[in-house]
Amino acid sequence: MIRTLGEFEAAYRKGLGVPLPPRPWRTVSEEWLQRFGDGVGDHNPLFRDPGYAEQARYGTLVASPAFLFSIEFGANAAIWGHIPEEEVATKDLTLLYLGSGIEWHRPIWLGDRVRGVETPVEIRRTSMPQVGEACVCVGRTEYWNSRQELVATMRTNMLRFPNPGRGVESTPITGAERRIAPDPLVWERRRRGGEPLFWEDVKEGGPVPDLPKGTYTTTELYLFAHAVLSTRRSRHVDEGTIDMGAGGRADPEYARSNRAQAASFDYGPQRICWLIQAVTDWMGDHGTLLRLDSRLRRPNLVGDTNTVRGSVARVHRDGDDLLAEIDVENVNQAGTVTASGRATVRLPAQGTDLAPAFPQTGEHRPGMYG
Numbered sequence: 143m144i145r146t147l148g149e150f151e152a153a154y155r156k157g158l159g160v161p162l163p164p165r166p167w168r169t170v171s172e173e174w175l176q177r178f179g180d181g182v183g184d185h186n187p188l189f190r191d192p193g194y195a196e197q198a199r200y201g202t203l204v205a206s207p208a209f210l211f212s213i214e215f216g217a218n219a220a221i222w223g224h225i226p227e228e229e230v231a232t233k234d235l236t237l238l239y240l241g242s243g244i245e246w247h248r249p250i251w252l253g254d255r256v257r258g259v260e261t262p263v264e265i266r267r268t269s270m271p272q273v274g275e276a277c278v279c280v281g282r283t284e285y286w287n288s289r290q291e292l293v294a295t296m297r298t299n300m301l302r303f304p305n306p307g308r309g310v311e312s313t314p315i316t317g318a319e320r321r322i323a324p325d326p327l328v329w330e331r332r333r334r335g336g337e338p339l340f341w342e343d344v345k346e347g348g349p350v351p352d353l354p355k356g357t358y359t360t361t362e363l364y365l366f367a368h369a370v371l372s373t374r375r376s377r378h379v380d381e382g383t384i385d386m387g388a389g390g391r392a393d394p395e396y397a398r399s400n401r402a403q404a405a406s407f408d409y410g411p412q413r414i415c416w417l418i419q420a421v422t423d424w425m426g427d428h429g430t431l432l433r434l435d436s437r438l439r440r441p442n443l444v445g446d447t448n449t450v451r452g453s454v455a456r457v458h459r460d461g462d463d464l465l466a467e468i469d470v471e472n473v474n475q476a477g478t479v480t481a482s483g484r485a486t487v488r489l490p491a492q493g494t495d496l497a498p499a500f501p502q503t504g505e506h507r508p509g510m511y512g
Contacts, residue, residue, distance in 0.1 A: 157224030181369030214258025219281025239410030309404030324356030
C-alpha cells in the first residue's frame with residue numbers, strides 16, 4: 143500500500159507520458175445526448191431535439207461542448223496515473239478536483255463513434271493553507287472520433303494530499319437558507335437559440351444572463367453520476383461506508399472521513415458543465431465555444447444553492463476569427479464563488495449568411511427512383 147505523499151509521487155512519476163488503455167469506441171445516439179442533458183440540467187434543443195436541430199445551424203443533432211465529460215471523465219490519469227486504485231486508500235491520501243483547461247477543435251455529431259485517451263503528464267509539489275503539503279497531478283485527455291479527427295483536448299488538475307480527516311473550508315449550511323427546486327429551472331430556462339449574436343454587437347463589460355441552478359440535492363448528484371457518467375456498480379467498497387454510489391459522495395460521513403468534505407458533495411466537472419451552459423445559452427446556435435479554462439475554488443455541498451453569472455471580459459480579432467472572452471463563475475447562497483472560468487467564443491460578423499446548410503423545404507415526394 144502507498145501511504146505517504148513521497149511514495150505516491152514516486153509511483154505516479156513512473157507512468158508519466160504513457161497513455162492509459164482507452165475505453166472501447168461508443169456511438170453518439172439521440173438517447174445518449176438526451177440523457178446527458180438530463181444529467182446536467184441543460185435542455186438546449188440544439189443538443190437534444192432532432193426536429194429543432196434539423197432546421198438549425200448544423201442540420202442535425204450535435205453534442206453540447208460539455209458532452210466530453212460523458213465520453214471520458216478526463217480525471218483518471220490525474221487521479222491515479224498508472225497506480226492500481228487498490229494501492230492508494232483515500233483514508234490515507236485523499237484528493238480534490240482543481241479544474242481543467244479544454245480546447246474544442248470540431249463538433250461531435252449524432253452517429254459519431256468517439257473515445258477519449260488519457261495520459262498522466264505531470265506531477266509537482268505544492269503547499270496550501272488548508273491541506274498543507276500536496277501534489278498537483280495533471281492528466282491530458284484527447285477526444286477522438288473514428289475518422290481519426292481530434293475533437294477536443296482537456297488538461298485536468300487534481301490535488302492529492304494526506305487526509306486531514308475533516309472537511310476543507312466550505313460555506314456552512316444552517317438549514318435556514320431559502321431552498322429552490324432545481325427541476326423547474328431546467329424546463330423554464332430561456333436561451334438565445336437561433337437568434338444570431340453578432341460580434342459587432344458584443345461590448346466589453348456586457349452581462350451574461352444569470353443561470354440559476356437551484357439548491358443542490360442528492361438527486362442532482364445522482365443524475366450527474368448515472369446519466370452523465372456511468373450506471374456501473376463499484377467493484378470495491380472503501381472502509382467506513384457501504385455506499386460507493388457516486389464515488390461515495392452521497393454518504394456524508396464517508397465524505398468527511400475519506401474525501402475531506404464537510405458533507406455530501408458534487409463532482410467538480412458538474413459545475414464546469416454549468417459554466418459551459420451559461421456560455422452556450424448566451425452565444426446562441428451560431429456561436430462556437432473554442433476554449434474554457436476553469437478552476438474550482440470551494441466545495442459545492444448538498445444544500446448549497448447555486449447561480450452561474452458572467453460578463454464579457456474582452457472583444458477582439460485573431461486573424462479572421464472574431465472572438466469574445468467571457469468570465470463566468472458559480473456562486474452559492476452566501477455569494478461565495480465556488481468555481482470560475484474564462485471562455486473564448488467565436489462569433490459571426492454582421493452580414494454573414496447563416497442559413498442552414500440543408501434547409502427544410504417541405505415533405506419529400508417520391509419519384510420514379512424513390
